[in-house]
Structures are given as structure tokens and as C-alpha cells.
Amino acid sequence: MKHVSxxxxxxxxxxxxxFTLSLxxxxxxxxxxxxxLTSYYLINAKNNDxxxxxxxxxxxxxxxxxxxxxxxxxxxxxxxxSNNNDVIRYVFNRSKIYKNINQKGNITLxxxxxxxxxxxxxxxxxxxxxxxxxxxxxxEKILLL
Numbered sequence: 001m002k003h004v005s006x007x008x009x010x011x012x013x014x015x016x017x018x019f020t021l022s023l024x025x026x027x028x029x030x031x032x033x034x035x036x037l038t039s040y041y042l043i044n045a046k047n048n049d050x051x052x053x054x055x056x057x058x059x060x061x062x063x064x065x066x067x068x069x070x071x072x073x074x075x076x077x078x079x080x081x082s083n084n085n086d087v088i089r090y091v092f093n094r095s096k097i098y099k100n101i102n103q104k105g106n107i108t109l110x111x112x113x114x115x116x117x118x119x120x121x122x123x124x125x126x127x128x129x130x131x132x133x134x135x136x137x138x139x140e141k142i143l144l145l
Contacts, residue, residue, distance in 0.1 A: 052111070053110065053130070057143050060145065061145070064081060064145055067083070069082060070082050071145060077092040077093065086101065087101075092113060095111070095112060096108055096111055097110040097116065110130070113133075114131040114138060115130075125144055125145065127144055128144075128145065129141075130142075130143070
């Protein structure tokens with residue numbers, strides 16, 4: 001008579017094997033789309049043009065409304081804010097908009113600016129049209145003061 005050894009090792013059943021295989025296939029199918037989504041969000045996270053425009057608009061609105069500077073259009077590329085002591089100019093020059101305080105130094109607020117248009121409407125409001133260049137397209141933004 002032959003001796004047969006019976007081992008009591010626990011192993012996967014066929015149903016468990018199919019379940020783990022289907023989960024693995026599902027994860028591998030979703031992996032390329034997840035990589036594509038993360039690259040999309042990475043590009044959007046690195047795009048700071050909107051943030052720069054928001055900082056620019058916040059800066060000029062703060063100067064005109066909170067600090068009560070008198071607003072004037074100096075020429076087609078310059079807005080002048082004057083107070084008793086200070087003169088602040090927002091100047092469009094060489095595809096940039098920068099801030100100049102008392103003719104000392106320049107603070108660059110916006111880059112990649114194609115054109116600006118400064119219009120006075122109803123003797124009360126000033127409308128600033130700014131055309132920005134992004135990687136694939138141009139974007140026009142409007143700011144009312």
C-alpha cells in the first residue's frame with residue numbers, strides 16, 4: 001500500500017482568483033486615463049496667468065478705492081493715480097504692465113501682454129481692455145475702474 005500525504009495548505013479558490021484578476025484588469029484599464037487627468041491638472045496648476053491678472057486688478061482697485069487716489073488717463077498706455085504726496089503710474093510697455101511709484105523703480109504686474117486699451121466711459125468709469133498671450137491662444141480681459 002502506498003502512502004499518500006494530505007497537506008492542509010490554504011489556497012485561493014477559483015472564484016477568488018477570478019475576482020482578483022478582474023480587479024487587477026480594472027486598475028490597469030483605469031491607469032492611463034488617471035495619468036492623462038493628472039497631466040491635465042498639472043498644466044492647469046502651472047498656468048498662473050489668471051492669478052497674475054487677479055493680482056493686477058486687486059492692486060489697481062485697492063489703490064483707487066481704498067487709498068482714494070485720483071484717477072487720470074495720462075496717455076493711451078498709462079494710467080496715473082495721484083495723491084497729495086504720491087504719484088503711481090500703471091504703464092504698458094514692451095509687452096508688460098508695470099507699476100511705477102514716484103518715478104522710482106518698476107514693479108512688473110503682468111507679462112505677455114499684446115495690447116492695452118484705456119477708455120473713459122461716462123466721465124465716471126475707466127475701462128481697461130487687456131489682451132494676453134497664452135501658450136496656444138490669446139485672451140482678452142476687461143477691468144472697470
